[in-house]
Amino acid sequence: MYSITSPTQARSKKALERFLNVAAELLANNQFEETGISQVAQLAESSVGTFYRLLGDKDMLLYAVHDRFVEQSRLAIDSLVAELGSQDLSLEAQIESLIQGMIRLFNGSEGLLRALIRRSSADLQFRQRFHQLNAYIGQTFCRIALARRSDIGHPHPEQAADLAAHMLLAGMNYFTMVGSLGVTPREVVPGELSRLICNYLEVTHA
Secondary structure (H helix, E strand, O other), X not given: OOOOXXXXXXXXXXXXXHHHHHHHHHHHOOOOOOOOHHHHHHHOOOOHHHHHHHOOOHHXXXXXXXXXXXXXXXXXXXXXXXXXXXXXXXXXXXXXXXXXXXXXXXXXXXXXXXXXXXXXXXXXXXXXXXXXXXXXXXXXXXXXXXXXXXXXXXXXXXXXHHHHHHHHHHHHHHHHHHOOEOOEOHHHHHHHHHHHHHHHHXXXXX
């Protein structure tokens, strides 16, 4: 597994952050592969020597961007779940709010997400990391749903929650890659996905 040592000096930490930001933008604009290390260093307002000292090569930079994205996503999802937990919402409202929150979290990062998903299809380590993130999102959904098991009418709540989580992830991945779900307007996607999931789970309406 690729990994980098986090720099201890503040100056090096800032340089690394700039390299990651530049790489994320290049990935989002489909320009990462053709951009050389010297140009990456220039865009990051740093030097080639600093790049090699902190990262070594472009593969390491790519993995570092991916790792940062996964970690930031997990933290954002945890924050979202904590926010939902502080509100007195029905299960139906919680599910819709979770879907809205996840779409909002990833809004504006579609280009980066698409680039990383494409890379995952050809790179085992990327694929494993994405599976871990998807599994984390799925487990989070199941935890929310099964906390109100009595509101689920499906005869097999745990199995149904797990399948619903996978259906939701598949739908959101497609939404990210394509930018739409058929003819459904973007603004109503969260509500419609929630309706689909809740109907399958046979959630008691508030």
